[in-house]
Amino acid sequence: MSATPLHRLYNHYSELPFSMRILYSGALCILGMGYLFAIIYLTHVYAGRDGKPGLSEEDLVVAYSGTGKGSRLEAALRGPMSTMLPAEEANALVSWVQKGADRPTYETFIRPTIEKRCMTCHDGSNPHLINLGGYDNIKKVTEQDTGTDIFTLVRVSHIHLFGMTFIFFLVGTIFSHAYVRPLWFKYLVMGLPLLCVAIDISSWYLVKIYHPFAYATMAAGAVQGLSFAIMWVISMYQMWIGKTPKAVLQRSENQGVVIG
Ligand code: HEC
Numbered sequence: 001m002s003a004t005p006l007h008r009l010y011n012h013y014s015e016l017p018f019s020m021r022i023l024y025s026g027a028l029c030i031l032g033m034g035y036l037f038a039i040i041y042l043t044h045v046y047a048g049r050d051g052k053p054g055l056s057e058e059d060l061v062v063a064y065s066g067t068g069k070g071s072r073l074e075a076a077l078r079g080p081m082s083t084m085l086p087a088e089e090a091n092a093l094v095s096w097v098q099k100g101a102d103r104p105t106y107e108t109f110i111r112p113t114i115e116k117r118c119m120t121c122h123d124g125s126n127p128h129l130i131n132l133g134g135y136d137n138i139k140k141v142t143e144q145d146t147g148t149d150i151f152t153l154v155r156v157s158h159i160h161l162f163g164m165t166f167i168f169f170l171v172g173t174i175f176s177h178a179y180v181r182p183l184w185f186k187y188l189v190m191g192l193p194l195l196c197v198a199i200d201i202s203s204w205y206l207v208k209i210y211h212p213f214a215y216a217t218m219a220a221g222a223v224q225g226l227s228f229a230i231m232w233v234i235s236m237y238q239m240w241i242g243k244t245p246k247a248v249l250q251r252s253e254n255q256g257v258v259i260g
Pocket residue numbers: 072073076077080081084085114117118119120121122129130132141
């Protein structure tokens with residue numbers, strides 16, 4: 001297993017100046033904190049979107065491509081607001097929404113229903129309830145829920161692509177000094193998260209087209225998190241706790257170098 005000889009340019013942590021180890025450890029600690037906060041933030045933003053507690057692939061589908069259950073108004077009329085009006089009036093409202101929620105029909109047929117059934121609560125006097133007074137206000141809740149819009153995704157994508165590359169480049173560089181055998185495992189832990197950054201971000205757009213891509217988002221996120229954790233723990237352990245690997249000691253002895 002440990003047969004693969006050391007690369008000429010490879011240095012173990014024990015061969016690096018002490019100052020580098022301090023810098024590496026500090027950076028790992030701050031990045032680790034950042035990762036924890038990111039996880040808290042993600043859970044808070046996405047969990048429960050599908051109406052069920054916890055984080056699932058359905059939450060991501062709802063976030064990226066919408067509920068697929070029409071507009072907020074339809075969802076409310078079929079759900080919590082269904083007791084506020086007789087079923088036939090609700091049906092009339094829903095079919096108006098589905099036909100495009102035009103203004104003339106609103107003025108003649110819809111406005112009276114809304115005023116009679118909804119305005120006692122939704123007249124805008126309660127800041128916690130959406131205002132349904134007037135065509136413009138109601139039009140907003142008739143729009144189809146298609147999830148995060150493309151422009152927002154583009155904005156978040158470029159921040160993520162820069163940010164995640166920076167994180168994994170940094171952690172990967174630090175981890176490159178770890179003594180890990182078999183080597184393919186080391187390559188995998190360093191390379192895979194970068195591939196997963198690309199998969200992760202592409203999958204946000206693909207979920208809109210084909211919902212099962214939400215699994216790719218989750219899997220890519222999991223691989224990134226796992227690689228981060230593996231690199232973090234191994235780096236910290238070898239920097240401060242573990243003994244200098246034999247292969248490194250032998251090389252240093254041959255060269256007459258003192259390990260610090
Ligand atoms: C008795 C007061 C009351 C009446 C009458 C009422 N609502 Fe509501 N409505 C609420 C409350 C409270 C909420 C927020 C809590 C919730 O979402 O269950 C709400 C939320 C909503 C929402 C937002 C749901 C979301 O997506 O967050 C919509 C849309 C809505 N109502 C539509 C209507 C319509 C249409 C009518 C008339 C047919 C109506 N409401 C009548 C109290 C009322």
